Amino acid sequence: MAWSGEPQAAKPGEARRFGTTLTRTEDGWVVDGTKAFATSATGADWAVLLVSLAGPGGARHAAAPESVLLLGCDLRHPSVTVDTSWWDPVGMRATASHVVRFDRTPVPAAWQLGQPGDYVRQSWQAAFIPHYAASFLGAAEGAYDYAIQYVEKQDKGGDPYVQQRVGSMAVDLDTARLWLRHVARLWDTGRIDEARIAGSRARHVVEHLALSTVDHCIRACGARSLVRPSPVERILRDLTFYVRHDNDDHLLATIGRAALGREHDASFFKP
Incomplete structure (x- = not known):
């Protein structure tokens, strides 16, 4: 996992901000502080x-991007604790993205990945962005499969x-798949600069295609599709929450800056 x-x-009700500080030692580093959205915190033994x-500020909010480090961390160390009370979202309830606290957690120098600033300078985050689109597509496919089965069972196919x-x-799903294939082809053929911005474009487009697909499913199947244990109820909650991971307005503005040949941040979509 990478945190x-x-x-x-x-947010309202929080007394303090999250954040970590680093102290250099003879053997490596000492990490103090907290991280939120620590996915799989209760199940993973290691995290980056x-x-x-x-x-x-981590990577996204780092005041000096060249200062960002990637450190391997053994989560089994007694100085690492997990606060499971913070993660109580409207969707994605099956995940575990808790708050993790580091109380002078030691990290040997050998566990440092790359050099300071590599992650931001080399735009590693941009390679990660298309996975959001793939996840959105998976949710849409689940809603589509449910709709087809429901419509056939209820004999509504003639409407x-x-x-x-x-x-x-069906068109939304095909379009999303074509976008992901396009991005994958750019990465596979070494067209890195094109692949980075294409990944953001796919992330933007597939968000809206997936939300549209789920809406069509609900309208075709009716209110019963949102009554538990229908999977559509969970898909709707999970998808509408997950698409908030990165602000689509900022993402689209970044795509526009790139199209205009202006300086842009393909990793975190900062102005």
Whole structure:
């Protein structure tokens, strides 16, 4: 797992911001502080920590991008504790992205990955972005499969309005798959600069295609599709929460800056 989350704006009810600080030692580093959105915190034995020599902020909020380090961390060390009370989202309840606390956690120098600033300078995050689109597509495919089975079982396939909804879903899914294949081909053929911005474009487009697909499913199947234990109820909650991972407005503005030939941040979409 790779953990960067150190949001610097406290939500209502939070007394303090998240963040880590680093201290250099003869043997490596000592990490102090907290990280949020620590995925699989209760199940993983190791994590890669994205931390900054400049102080709290991780990679996304680092004041000095060249200061960002990647450190391997043994989560079994007694100085590492997990706060499971923080992660109580409206969706993605099956995940475990808790708050993790580091109380002078030692990290040997041999566990440092690369050089300071490599992650930001080489845009490693940009290679990670298309996975969001793939996850969105998976949610949409689940909604589509449910809709097809439900429509057939309820003998609603002859309804022209239902047919239009199903047709729209099928086109949305094909479009999303084509975008992901396009991005993968760019990476596979070494067209790195093109692949980075294409990944952001796919991330933007597939978000809207997936949300559209789920909406068509609900409209075709009706309110019963949102009654538990229907999988659509969970898909709707999970998808509408997951697409908030990165602000689509900032992402689209980044795509526009790139198209205009202006300086842009393909990793974290900062202005």
